[in-house]
Amino acid sequence: GLNKFKAKEGIKKQVLHFRLLINNSGNQRSQSNDAFMRREIEAQKAFFGAPGRPPLDEQQRQAVVCDEDQTLVLAGAGSGKTSVIAAKVAYLVKIRKVPEREILLLTYAKKARGEMDKRVKGSYGVMGVPCKTIHALGLSVIQGVEGRSPRMLEDDKAPVKGSQLMLEDTIFQTLMAENKDFIAKMV
16 A cells, blocks of 8 residues: 555655564564563672672573563472562662552461561561561451451351361361261261
8 A cells, every 4th residue: 555655665664664563563572571681680780799689590580670560480499489589579679669568479378478578678678568478468458348357257156266176176066066968978
């Protein structure tokens, strides 16, 4: 259609270049992202090499500077995932100027939460980023909505405070008293 409208040569070149970019956009994006990460890792040598911080390899540094909404880190035990996440938090706060209140770190276990919190604060000096277990987050959401802590069972006879064993005993006793199928299976 460019010849039909007698487009000037400069316009034809721009349209053809634009068409090439559109048709090859996935590859262009990948190349642009790779180039950005190489430049950013080079520009942040001082950040990555600061004393008292764990050394990160090239793949770990890429995960830190990756500028996507989400970054998936797949790695085995002891491979440095916690170090990468702590570095990513510090990079976001100190280099990219993301406000600490906009970041939330989540872990599954209390021990991992303590280790993550220690690394973010100790190795990088980032003090205002909350680190919670997924269970603590859930509890805080429920408390915020309900205005109180949830009870494990909505039963007046259920222990509000006590061990997991007491809770299991309560459930077991209720099933034994009320469910004949359960009793038959137990026997």
